[in-house]
Each structure stands twice: as structure tokens, then as C-alpha cells.
């Protein structure tokens with residue numbers, strides 16, 4: 170008997186599902202609508218929001234209109250991610266990716282750690298920003314979504330060859346890099362995978378980065394939930410809040426918590 174398709178495989182093999190869910194069973198239809206509910210979230214009343222949210226705060230839209238720079242393939246990947254992938258808003262906000270690309274160029278970063286791949290938007294942005302001999306190690310537990318939605322678009326770019334997918338729990342991959350003697354050899358890191366492990370990722374990345382290297386921690390505001398951990402005491406919110414506090418007090422780095430998209434904590438390794 171054939172095995173059941175995962176939600177990722179369903180979306181990949183039948184992209185029209187995202188647009189027309191009418192023939193689905195009520196249960197599946199409910200599940201899809203739940204996973205895509207951020208599509209219609211209104212953020213008009215908050216100043217912390219990705220610019221791509223519908224009704225984003227006007228000041229946010231103004232800032233991002235004067236920040237985001239994307240190639241045609243990046244725009245195409247955004248469209249595919251938004252229209253067809255199961256969790257469209259998992260993708261890094263274009264304003265964060267532009268900002269990170271600027272840092273990569275300014276510090277001449279060549280070796281990049283990209284923790285959390287999804288469709289590959291961040292990995293692709295870093296690949297475009299690094300020089301010809303750049304290497305972008307993108308870490309994820311699964312590359313089904315990347316291969317289905319990201320690779321067909323981004324493989325058209327020459328820079329695609331710089332992306333090196335590393336499959337498995339990110340902590341394990343980072344520990345392997347450390348045990349292989351790669352400490353101090355990376356220039357830039359983007360932390361954007363499971364939030365309860367944020368502090369653990371930061372600690373490993375601090376070892377793997379060279380002095381002068383830069384860390385971007387995405388979703389550092391978590392839609393504002395980090396401001397009220399009594400009310401939002403889930404593992405993800407607590408994990409992010411713990412890392413925000415740790416970075417602020419960490420004398421191994423200089424840092425700034427920035428109200429960009431869903432929050433960005435930047436740390437510069439001394």
C-alpha cells in the first residue's frame with residue numbers, strides 16, 4: 170500500500186490545492202486554511218510587522234519601500250512561496266534579507282551559516298551577496314519544501330552553486346562543524362529555525378564565527394509576545410526572550426535589537 174503524502178508533498182504535487190480547496194474533505198480544508206491563516210492577518214495597528222503582511226503599518230511600508238532590493242528570481246521565489254507553499258510567512262522578510270545582504274557585502278563575508286532553510290529565500294539572498302568563492306551552509310531538518318518550491322527558481326542563478334544544504338537537526342550539524350575544527354571560520358550567521366533552541370544556536374554560532382563576524386537573529390520580537398512572557402509562556406516565546414536578554418548582557422558581542430519586520434537582534438562578535 171502506498172504511504173500517505175505529507176502536507177508539503179501534497180502542496181508540491183498538486184499546487185492548485187493552494188488556490189482551490191473546494192474539493193477537499195472538510196477536515197483537510199480546515200487544516201489548510203489554518204496553516205495559511207497569516208495570509209489575511211491584519212497588522213495595521215502594530216509597528217512591528219513584516220512589510221509583506223496585508224495592511225502593514227504605513228511607516229513600515231515606507232521604510233521597506235526604501236530598503237528592499239531584490240533580483241527578479243528573488244521576486245519570483247517570494248511569489249511562489251506566498252502563493253503555493255504551505256506556510257508562506259515562514260520565509261524571511263525581504264527587508265531583513267536586504268539588510269543582511271548589505272552586511273555580508275560590507276564585511277566581505279564568504280562563509281555563511283543559514284539556520285532554517287524553508288524555500289531557501291535567506292540562503293539565496295546570502296548566496297547572491299557573497300563573492301564568487303562564497304559558501305552558504307543552509308541547515309534544515311527537511312529539504313522537501315526547498316526542493317519543491319525553491320530550487321526550480323533559484324537554480325536558474327549561477328550563485329545557486331554556493332548553497333550547501335545540510336540535512337538534520339541544526340544543533341547536531343553545528344556541533345559537527347565545531348568538532349571538525351571549523352571554529353572561527355564563518356563570517357555571518359542567520360538564526361531562523363526552531364525558537365526554543367535559539368540560545369543553543371547562538372552559543373554554537375559564537376564559537377563558529379570569526380572575530381568581527383555578524384549574527385542576525387530573526388523573529389526577535391515574535392509579534393510582540395516577548396514583551397509579555399507571563400501571558401505568552403510557550404517555549405518559543407521564552408526561547409526568544411531568553412536569547413534577547415543573553416545577547417544584551419553578553420560581553421563577547423556588541424549588539425542592537427532592531428524593530429525591523431518581526432524583530433531582528435544583531436550581534437557583532439568582538
Ligand SMILES: C[S@@+](CC[C@H](N)C(=O)[O-])C[C@H]1O[C@@H](n2cnc3c(N)ncnc32)[C@H](O)[C@@H]1O
Pocket residue numbers: 259260261262284285286287288289290291292308309310311337338339340361362363
Ligand atoms: C522560518 S523557516 C526558515 C526560513 C528561511 N530562513 C527563509 O528566510 O526563507 C524555519 C525552518 O526551520 C526548520 N527547522 C525547524 N526545526 C529545525 C531544527 N531543529 N533543525 C533544523 N531546522 C529546523 C523548518 O523545517 C523550517 O524550514
